[in-house]
Amino acid sequence: xxxxxxxxxxxxxxxxxxxxxxxxxxxxxxxxxxxxxxxxxxxxxxxxxxxxxxxxxxxxxxxxxxxxxxxxxxxxxxxxxxxxxxxxxxxxxxxxxxxxxxxxxxxxxxxxxxxxxxxxxxxxxxxxxxxxxxxxxxxxxxxxxxxxxxxxxxxxxxxxxxxxxxxxxxxxxxxxxxxxxxxxxxxxxxxxxxxxxxxxxxxxxxxxxxxxxxxxxxxxxxxxxxxxxxxxxxxxxxxxxxxxxxxxxxxxxxxxxxxxxxxxxxxxxxxxxxxxxxxxxxxxxxxxxxxxxxxxxxxxxxx
Amino acid sequence: xxxxxxxxxxxxxxxxxxxxxxxxxxxxxxxxxxxxxxxxxxxxxxxxxxxxxxxxxxxxxxxxxxxxxxxxxxxxxxxxxxxxxxxxxxxxxxxxxxxxxxxxxxxxxxxxxxxxxxxxxxxxxxxxxxxxxxxxxxxxxxxxxxxxxxxxxxxxxxxxxxxxxxxxxxxxxxxxxxxxxxxxxxxxxxxxxxxxxxxxxxxxxxxxxxxxxxxxxxxxxxxxxxxxxxxxxxxxxxxxxxxxxxxxxx
Amino acid sequence: xxxxxxxxxxxxxxxxxxxxxxxxxxxxxxxxxxxxxxxxxxxxxxxxxxxxxxxxxxxxxxxxxxxxxxxxxxxxxxxxxxxxxxxxxxxxxxxxxxxxxxxxxxxxxxxxxxxxxxxxxxxxxxxxxxxxxxxxxxxxxxxxxxxxxxxxxxxxxxxxxxxxxxxxxxxxxxxxxxxxxxxxxxxxxxxxxxxxxxxxxxxxxxxxxxxxxxxxxxxxxxxxxxxxxxxxxxxxxxxxxxxxxxxxxxxxxxxxxxxxxxxxxxxxxxxxxxxxxxxxxxxxxxxxxxxxxxxxxxxxxxxxxxxxxxxxxxxxxxxxxxxxxxxxxxxxxxxxxxxxxxxxxxx
Numbered sequence: 001x002x003x004x005x006x007x008x009x010x011x012x013x014x015x016x017x018x019x020x021x022x023x024x025x026x027x028x029x030x031x032x033x034x035x036x037x038x039x040x041x042x043x044x045x046x047x048x049x050x051x052x053x054x055x056x057x058x059x060x061x062x063x064x065x066x067x068x069x070x071x072x073x074x075x076x077x078x079x080x081x082x083x084x085x086x087x088x089x090x091x092x093x094x095x096x097x098x099x100x101x102x103x104x105x106x107x108x109x110x111x112x113x114x115x116x117x118x119x120x121x122x123x124x125x126x127x128x129x130x131x132x133x134x135x136x137x138x139x140x141x142x143x144x145x146x147x148x149x150x151x152x153x154x155x156x157x158x159x160x161x162x163x164x165x166x167x168x169x170x171x172x173x174x175x176x177x178x179x180x181x182x183x184x185x186x187x188x189x190x191x192x193x194x195x196x197x198x199x200x201x202x203x204x205x206x207x208x209x210x211x212x213x214x215x216x217x218x219x220x221x222x223x224x225x226x227x228x229x230x231x232x233x234x235x236x237x238x239x240x241x242x243x244x245x246x247x248x249x250x251x252x253x254x255x256x257x258x259x260x261x262x263x264x265x266x267x268x269x270x271x272x273x274x275x276x277x278x279x280x281x282x283x284x285x286x287x288x289x290x291x292x293x294x295x296x297x298x299x300x301x302x303x
Numbered sequence: 304x305x306x307x308x309x310x311x312x313x314x315x316x317x318x319x320x321x322x323x324x325x326x327x328x329x330x331x332x333x334x335x336x337x338x339x340x341x342x343x344x345x346x347x348x349x350x351x352x353x354x355x356x357x358x359x360x361x362x363x364x365x366x367x368x369x370x371x372x373x374x375x376x377x378x379x380x381x382x383x384x385x386x387x388x389x390x391x392x393x394x395x396x397x398x399x400x401x402x403x404x405x406x407x408x409x410x411x412x413x414x415x416x417x418x419x420x421x422x423x424x425x426x427x428x429x430x431x432x433x434x435x436x437x438x439x440x441x442x443x444x445x446x447x448x449x450x451x452x453x454x455x456x457x458x459x460x461x462x463x464x465x466x467x468x469x470x471x472x473x474x475x476x477x478x479x480x481x482x483x484x485x486x487x488x489x490x491x492x493x494x495x496x497x498x499x500x501x502x503x504x505x506x507x508x509x510x511x512x513x514x515x516x517x518x519x520x521x522x523x524x525x526x527x528x529x530x531x532x533x534x535x536x537x538x539x540x541x542x543x544x545x546x547x548x549x550x551x552x553x
Numbered sequence: 554x555x556x557x558x559x560x561x562x563x564x565x566x567x568x569x570x571x572x573x574x575x576x577x578x579x580x581x582x583x584x585x586x587x588x589x590x591x592x593x594x595x596x597x598x599x600x601x602x603x604x605x606x607x608x609x610x611x612x613x614x615x616x617x618x619x620x621x622x623x624x625x626x627x628x629x630x631x632x633x634x635x636x637x638x639x640x641x642x643x644x645x646x647x648x649x650x651x652x653x654x655x656x657x658x659x660x661x662x663x664x665x666x667x668x669x670x671x672x673x674x675x676x677x678x679x680x681x682x683x684x685x686x687x688x689x690x691x692x693x694x695x696x697x698x699x700x701x702x703x704x705x706x707x708x709x710x711x712x713x714x715x716x717x718x719x720x721x722x723x724x725x726x727x728x729x730x731x732x733x734x735x736x737x738x739x740x741x742x743x744x745x746x747x748x749x750x751x752x753x754x755x756x757x758x759x760x761x762x763x764x765x766x767x768x769x770x771x772x773x774x775x776x777x778x779x780x781x782x783x784x785x786x787x788x789x790x791x792x793x794x795x796x797x798x799x800x801x802x803x804x805x806x807x808x809x810x811x812x813x814x815x816x817x818x819x820x821x822x823x824x825x826x827x828x829x830x831x832x833x834x835x836x837x838x839x840x841x842x843x844x845x846x847x848x849x850x851x852x853x854x855x856x857x858x859x860x861x862x863x864x865x866x867x868x869x870x871x872x873x874x875x876x877x878x879x880x881x882x883x884x885x886x887x888x889x890x891x892x893x894x895x896x897x898x899x900x
Binding site for chain 3: 102
C-alpha cells in the first residue's frame with residue numbers, strides 16, 4: 001500500500017515540477033529560447049519574498065502578491081533589453097546570454113544574502129504541517145495539495161489565455177511565424193517580451209513553492225532547471241502546454257517510486273525515465289516523432 | 304475617377320528612391336526607384352529570382368533596406384518596423400500565403416485586427432466577401448485547400464483596411480477556377496480605390512487588371528509602361544533579359 | 554536566343570586554388586616550434602609556472618573539443634563533463650588495478666573513446682535543444698552511477714594515490730608533458746580532420762545539413778567521428794585534471810560548470826573558427842588567474858562578460874578579426890588566387 005502513497009506523493013510533487021516547467025515551456029514554445037537562467041529566476045523570486053518576510057514580516061503567501069508584478073516587469077525588461085538582441089545572431093547566443101545571466105544571478109544572490117540554506121515553510125504557520133490522513137499509509141499534505149492546485153490553475157490560465165484571448169492568439173501566431181506576424185500588424189518584440197514576462201512570473205510562483213515545501217540557497221537554480229527540462233521533454237517538446245504538467249507528474253512519480261527502492265536512487269530514477277522517453281519512438285508522452293526520428297521542427301504552443 | 308481620388312492623386316502615395324535590399328552579400332534589389340499614385344494598379348513581372356518578392360517585402364517592412372528610402376503618404380517609413388506600416392495602411396499578402404497553420408480561419412483573421420485602420424473590412428465583412436470561408440470559420444488553416452487559403456490570406460490583409468495592397472503570387476499553386484475567383488474578388492477591392500502592387504507569374508492575367516506594368520530582372524527595373532503602350536514582344540524580351548533595353552528606374 | 558559557350562568566365566580564368574598562404578605556412582611551422590618550446594618549460598621554469606601552464610593547456614583542450622562538436626558538427630553539448638568525469642575516474646580505476654598512473658591516463662582516454670561509440674548511437678538521434686539537454690542529463694546520470702561505487706570513493710571522492718610514488722617535481726613535470734602531448738595531439742587531430750575531405754563535408758554539414766546530405770555527404774558518420782573525438786579529448790582533459798588537482802569527487806568532476814566554461818571560451822573566442830577556442834581558453838585562464846580569488850565578484854564579471862559577448866560580439870573575438878581582416882592563421886580553408894595583375898592579394 002505504501003506504493004499507492006508514493007504514487008500519490010509523486011503526483012503531487014509533479015505539480016511543483018509542472019509549475020517550474022510551465023514558464024520554460026512557454027518561452028521555448030514561443031521564442032525557441034532555452035532560458036538557462038530559468039531556475040535561478042525562480043530562486044530570485046523566492047529570495048525577494050524572503051526579503052519581504054525579513055524586513056516587513058510579510059507572510060510568504062501574501063508576499064507573493066507584490067513580488068509578482070516586480071518579476072513581470074523584470075521579465076519584460078529581460079526580453080527587451082537582453083534576450084531580444086541575442087535572438088538575432090542565431091540559436092546559440094541566447095544560450096550564452098542566459099548562461100551568463102544565470103551565473104550573475106547566483107553570485108549576486110550569494111553576495112546579498114549569504115550562501116546559507118533557507119526555507120520559508122516555517123513561516124506559513126499550520127499550512128506546512130497540515131495534512132489529511134486518508135488511511136494508515138496514505139496522507140496528503142495541505143501544502144502539496146495547494147501547490148498542485150496552483151499548478152492546475154496556472155496551466156489552465158495560460159491555456160485559456162492562449163486560446164481565448166486576442167493577445168493569446170497573437171502570441172500563438174508569432175510563435176508559429178514571427179515574420180508573417182509582423183506583416184499582419186503584430187509587434188513581435190512586444191509579444192516576445194510578454195511571453196518572457198509571464199514565464200518569469202510563473203517561475204516566481206515556482207520559487208515560492210520550492211521555498212515552502214523544501215529549501216533553497218543561491219545555487220539552487222540549476223537543479224530546478226534540470227527538473228523543469230525533464231518535465232517538459234517527458235511531456236513532449238512539441239506538444240501542447242499541458243504536456244509539461246503531465247511530464248512533471250511522471251517525473252515526480254518516478255522520483256518517489258525510485259526513492260522507495262533506495263533513497264539515493266530518487267533523482268537518478270527521474271534521469272533514467274527522462275532518457276528513456278527521449279530515446280523512445282514517441283519522443284514524449286504527447287508527441288509523435290516523424291519517420292526520421294527528428295522532432296517536428298516547430299514546437300507549437302497549441303490549444 | 305471620383306472626386307476624392309482626384310484630390311489625392313496630386314501627391315504620389317508611394318515613392319521609392321534608390322532602394323537596395325540584400326540577402327547577405329547578394330543584392331536582390333539594386334537601387335530601384337518607383338513612384339506610385341494612389342489608386343493605381345501596377346503589375347510587377349519577371350523571372351524567378353528577379354527580386355520581386357524581396358521588393359514587396361521591403362515595402363511592407365519585412366526586409367530591412369541597405370540603402371535608399373521609402374516614403375508613404377509623405378512619411379519616411381524606411382526605418383519603420385513592419386507592424387507599424389500596417390497601421391499606416393500598407394498590407395502584404397505574402398508569397399505562399401503563409402497562414403498561421405495551427406490557427407483557425409477566424410483566428411487568422413482576428414489576429415490582424417489589432418492594428419487595423421478604420422474602414423469597411425472586419426472579420427465578418429471579409430467572410431461575407433469570401434462566402435466559401437463561411438463554413439470554414441472554425442477550421443484549422445492547415446486543412447484548407449489552396450484556394451481557401453488564398454482567400455483567407457487576402458482577407459487577412461484586407462482586415463487592416465490598407466490603402467496600399469501588395470500581392471505576391473496569389474495565383475501560384477491554385478486551380479484555374481480558384482484563380483478566377485481570386486481575381487474577380489480583387490477587382491472589387493480595386494474598385495474601392497486602393498492602390499495595388501501585384502506580382503504574378505501569369506503576365507497575361509496580371510496585365511488584365513493593371514494600369515502599369517513593370518518588368519524586373521536581376522534586381523533592376525528593365526521595362527516600364529502603361530498597359531496599352533507595351534507589346535507582348537517587349538514584355539517577353541524584357542522578362543528574359545534579351546535586349547536589356549534602357550529600363551526606367553535602374 | 555543565343556546559346557552560351559562552355560568556357561570559363563574571364564574572372565576565373567587562370568585561377569589557382571591555394572590552401573596555404575605565406576602567413577599560414579609561417580604560423581603552422583611556428584606552432585610546431587611553439588610545442589617544442591613549451592616542452593622545455595619545466596626545465597627552465599619553476600613549479601608554479603608548470604602547474605599554471607598545465608591548467609591552461611587543459612582549458613585549451615576542452616575548448617577545442619567543445620568547438621569541434623558545436624562549431625563543426627553543429628551539436629551544442631551541455632554534457633561533455635560526462636567524459637571529463639569518466640576520464641578521471643577511469644584513470645583511478647586502472648591505477649587501482651596495477652597500471653602505472655600515467656599509462657592509466659592514456660587508457661582512460663581510450664576508454665572514453667570506446668564508451669562514446671555506443672552512446673553516440675543514442676545521442677546522435679537528437680539535435681538542438683534535445684541534444685543539449687539530453688547530454689546534460691546523461692552526464693548527471695553517469696555521475697550519480699559513479700557515485701554509487703564504493704571502490705571509487707562513492708560520494709566522498711577519491712584521489713590518484715599512485716601518483717605519490719613520484720616525487721612532486723617529477724609528478725608535475727610528467728603531468729605537464731603528458732598534458733602538452735595530449736593537447737597537441739587532439740588539436741592536431743582536429744586540424745587534420747578539417748583539412749581532410751571529411752573536414753570539408755563537416756563544414757558543409759554545419760552550414761546546411763539538408764543540402765549537404767543531398768549531395769552525398771554522410772552526415773551522421775561525420776558527426777559520429779567528431780563526437781568520439783570530443784569525448785576522447787574530454788576524457789583526456791579529465792585525466793589531466795585529476796593529475797593536476799589530485800583529488801576528485803563526483804559532484805565537481807561531473808559538474809555542468811565545465812560545460813559552462815567551455816561555452817564561454819568558445820563563444821568568446823569565436824565559434825567554428827580554429828583559432829577561436831584557443832584564444833577563449835587563454836582569456837578564461839587570465840580571468841581566472843587575475844580574479845579567481847575574488848570569489849563571487851569574479852564570477853559575476855564572468856557572467857556579465859558572457860552576456861556582453863552574446864549581445865555585442867556574437868561571433869567571438871576571432872570571428873570579428875576574421876571578418877574584418879580575412880586573416881586565417883591555420884590553413885583549414887581554401888582560397889582562390891587570381892593571376893590577374895590587379896587582384897587584391899590575400900593577407
